[in-house]
Amino acid sequence: QTEITQPSVEDTTNFCKMDKDSLVGASCDVTFKEINEINSKIRPELLSLVHSDFFKYFKLDLYKQCTFWNDNNGYCVNRACAVDVVEEWDQLPEYWQPEVLGGLANESLSDDEALNDECSFLDQLCDNSQLRINKNGPDIDYCDTGDFHNKQSVLVDLTANPERFTGYGGEQSSQIWSSIYRENCFSQNETGQCLAKDAFYRLVSGLHASIGTHLSNDHLNTETGRWEPNLELFMARVGDFPDRVANIYFNYAVVAKALWKIQPYLAHLNFCNAYHEDVKSMITSVVSNLDSKIFNENLLFNDDISSNLKDDFRSRFKNVTKIMDCVHCDRCRMWGKVQTTGYATSLKILFEIDSEDEKAKQNVVDKLTKYELIALFNTFDRLSKSIESINNFEKLYTDRLLTAGDRILALFKSNNFFKLLGNAGKSFSSSLRNRSDDSVISELEISEPAITEHKMAEAEIEKPEIEKPEINEYEVVEPKTTENEVAEPNVAEPTTAEPEDAEPKTAEPEEDEPTTVEPEEAEPTTAEPETEVKFQDVKLPPQKDVLRKLESNNTIIKAWNTEVHNLNVALRFIFHSYLDLPRNIARMALYRLNSFWNFFVGVPKYVNDEDQNQATYELNIQ
Numbered sequence: 001q002t003e004i005t006q007p008s009v010e011d012t013t014n015f016c017k018m019d020k021d022s023l024v025g026a027s028c029d030v031t032f033k034e035i036n037e038i039n040s041k042i043r044p045e046l047l048s049l050v051h052s053d054f055f056k057y058f059k060l061d062l063y064k065q066c067t068f069w070n071d072n073n074g075y076c077v078n079r080a081c082a083v084d085v086v087e088e089w090d091q092l093p094e095y096w097q098p099e100v101l102g103g104l105a106n107e108s109l110s111d112d113e114a115l116n117d118e119c120s121f122l123d124q125l126c127d128n129s130q131l132r133i134n135k136n137g138p139d140i141d142y143c144d145t146g147d148f149h150n151k152q153s154v155l156v157d158l159t160a161n162p163e164r165f166t167g168y169g170g171e172q173s174s175q176i177w178s179s180i181y182r183e184n185c186f187s188q189n190e191t192g193q194c195l196a197k198d199a200f201y202r203l204v205s206g207l208h209a210s211i212g213t214h215l216s217n218d219h220l221n222t223e224t225g226r227w228e229p230n231l232e233l234f235m236a237r238v239g240d241f242p243d244r245v246a247n248i249y250f251n252y253a254v255v256a257k258a259l260w261k262i263q264p265y266l267a268h269l270n271f272c273n274a275y276h277e278d279v280k281s282m283i284t285s286v287v288s289n290l291d292s293k294i295f296n297e298n299l300l301f302n303d304d305i306s307s308n309l310k311d312d313f314r315s316r317f318k319n320v321t322k323i324m325d326c327v328h329c330d331r332c333r334m335w336g337k338v339q340t341t342g343y344a345t346s347l348k349i350l351f352e353i354d355s356e357d358e359k360a361k362q363n364v365v366d367k368l369t370k371y372e373l374i375a376l377f378n379t380f381d382r383l384s385k386s387i388e389s390i391n392n393f394e395k396l397y398t399d400r401l402l403t404a405g406d407r408i409l410a411l412f413k414s415n416n417f418f419k420l421l422g423n424a425g426k427s428f429s430s431s432l433r434n435r436s437d438d439s440v441i442s443e444l445e446i447s448e449p450a451i452t453e454h455k456m457a458e459a460e461i462e463k464p465e466i467e468k469p470e471i472n473e474y475e476v477v478e479p480k481t482t483e484n485e486v487a488e489p490n491v492a493e494p495t496t497a498e499p500e501d502a503e504p505k506t507a508e509p510e511e512d513e514p515t516t517v518e519p520e521e522a523e524p525t526t527a528e529p530e531t532e533v534k535f536q537d538v539k540l541p542p543q544k545d546v547l548r549k550l551e552s553n554n555t556i557i558k559a560w561n562t563e564v565h566n567l568n569v570a571l572r573f574i575f576h577s578y579l580d581l582p583r584n585i586a587r588m589a590l591y592r593l594n595s596f597w598n599f600f601v602g603v604p605k606y607v608n609d610e611d612q613n614q615a616t617y618e619l620n621i622q
């Protein structure tokens with residue numbers, strides 16, 4: 001009898017299988033749980049921040065040529081791949097209009113550039129001369145900051161172009177991802193390479209996983225036309241890979257530490273007018289919840305020898321940001337650019353603000369461009385949203401799992417079970433009353449296939465089809481559940497076309513206990529054509545523990561019968577031994593006499609031996 005218990009989520013869940021009380025990584029003194037807590041605290045404020053006019057606009061060159069391979073002509077035809085650029089100036093708030101801001105100088109561009117740059121109003125916002133791009137001194141950039149000022153760059157409203165499922169995929173996106181991962185091949189034998197390499201991989205993988213989370217969370221359901229979370233897609237891309245989930249948390253820690261690190265210097269940044277006071281207070285409110293222990297960047301490049309490694313790291317990460325120019329889907333390219341710029345800015349803050357000199361630190365922060373800051377906060381928002389989505393997906397997953405478990409349980413809660421089955425259930429219950437214990441158990445064992453179906457449904461959640469994301473997998477699971485429910489009437493209708501199902505089950509106990517010779521008991525169970533006659537009497541079905549009792553009674557009876565049978569055989573053997581005894585004694589005497597006589601008349605011994613063998617043989621035959 002199969003023992004069915006409700007699946008414990010703790011035991012069976014495959015969801016992001018990791019200990020939430022463990023540290024996010026060797027360089028992070030923070031647990032997954034702590035990050036979840038921090039995130040739920042700062043999420044509302046961060047959301048308002050990236051929806052503010054200062055942080056929601058970004059500038060990028062959507063037409064920049066891919067410099068890594070010759071494939072600049074492809075494009076993604078899906079509407080979801082498109083980016084709506086800001087063209088209608090009239091629709092911008094009044095304080096963004098060029099005439100309102102006209103009096104402010106833009107010191108980061110030449111006069112000509114400022115005139116030609118349709119987005120110069122953004123730069124004009126900040127009359128802080130410290131925001132100009134520094135073209136002198138060592139390269140401390142992890143991305144190409146000049147990109148923001150290309151003539152063909154466009155201004156986009158990030159909030160009007162959400163990061164979601166676009167349908168972009170196939171060979172092109174695979175090529176992008178594999179060339180990004182290939183950047184992780186550092187030169188050999190560098191001190192500290194291992195941690196740096198690990199950090200680089202985690203950054204890239206975390207970005208990949210975060211994108212996967214967003215496209216699963218905001219996925220088009222082709223049946224309903226609604227954008228909604230797709231659990232199966234999420235599990236296939238991220239949830240089934242705890243390391244990918246952990247890398248999202250790792251990236252969160254990296255960006256959070258960068259924000260924490262520039263916090264004292266942000267006050268110095270001039271956000272230009274009174275409106276930005278709100279922005280400043282929102283930044284303070286978000287960043288004040290962060291802690292320095294969240295990530296320890298000093299473990300990565302901690303001595304002079306590793307400066308080469310740091311340069312290598314920087315130029316490789318710059319390549320990652322440039323690879324974004326090869327992405328054919330504009331929407332993906334835009335968010336790819338924003339996020340890689342955000343990580344690049346974090347790395348710059350973490351690894352380049354390493355001087356003890358406060359002035360030098362302030363200098364680095366002052367040189368951050370507006371777009372780096374916008375990218376930094378938007379990247380933090382993307383990670384924050386990913387973590388929020390992961391927690392929501394976990395709830396969805398748990399609900400789904402419990403639903404499946406509850407259905408299994410319902411099969412064994414007889415009241416519910418028979419309420420569900422109605423009259424058919426009553427008929428079946430009456431049949432139970434008129435059967436032998438064996439047959440009752442055998443009949444109930446028909447429910448096993450239904451349980452197997454449930455397990456399949458769960459397996460489906462854990463290992464969904466990766467190849468068909470466009471199918472709404474919610475529906476894929478539902479038919480399986482329906483199949484389960486269809487299986488129930490099969491249990492209830494033993495008299496219909498289901499005797500074949502019952503037969504193998506009833507035969508099983510005989511196979512398990514070959515010593516029990518009870519054909520008379522087993523036969524009526526397998527052949528149950530006259531069950532209808534027995535359906536007159538209605539009796540509630542036995543509960544699960546009653547079933548166990550029945551099973552144990554049955555075992556005792558079987559054991560008793562076996563013992564009786566064995567005793568019979570033993571007694572018969574003893575009785576026949578007594579019957580045969582005189583005949584065997586007479587034969588022994590005759591044989592001995594024969595031997596003696598042969599010896600007396602001088603017959604050779606070997607003849608005697610041969611005779612003896614023959615005599616023994618004959619004796620055995622008899």
Ligand SMILES: Cc1cc2nc3c(=O)[nH]c(=O)nc-3n(C[C@H](O)[C@H](O)[C@H](O)COP(=O)(O)OP(=O)(O)OC[C@H]3O[C@@H](n4cnc5c(N)ncnc54)[C@H](O)[C@@H]3O)c2cc1C
Nearest residue numbers: 164165166167168169173174176205208209215244332336
């Ligand atoms: C820069 C960029 C931005 C994109 N933005 C979007 C978007 O906004 N919306 C959208 O719908 N699509 C976007 N895409 C496409 C998306 O990332 C996938 O490439 C696409 O959905 C196809 O997915 P896939 O299952 O074939 O595997 P891919 O995601 O292309 O992954 C390729 C292989 O990488 C490995 N892998 C996957 N995830 C990880 C991970 N986290 N860590 C380590 N290894 C991993 C797996 O072995 C996988 O088979 C973007 C792609 C790129 C390159």
